[in-house]
Amino acid sequence: METNQALGLLVGITVILALVADFLFLPPLLMVLDGNRETAGEIRERLRRSTE
Numbered sequence: 001m002e003t004n005q006a007l008g009l010l011v012g013i014t015v016i017l018a019l020v021a022d023f024l025f026l027p028p029l030l031m032v033l034d035g036n037r038e039t040a041g042e043i044r045e046r047l048r049r050s051t052e
Helices: 003-034 040-050
Strands: none
Touching: none
């Protein structure tokens, strides 16, 4: 495999792994760090009010 081809493959794999990690770990991390936990009922009520 040529050097440029190998480097391109490595960069592509790295970008894909970074995107997968971002989508899997960022939402739970933000929820943990937020500290403002809403119950399911509070979420439903907020959504109901926002559609009015």
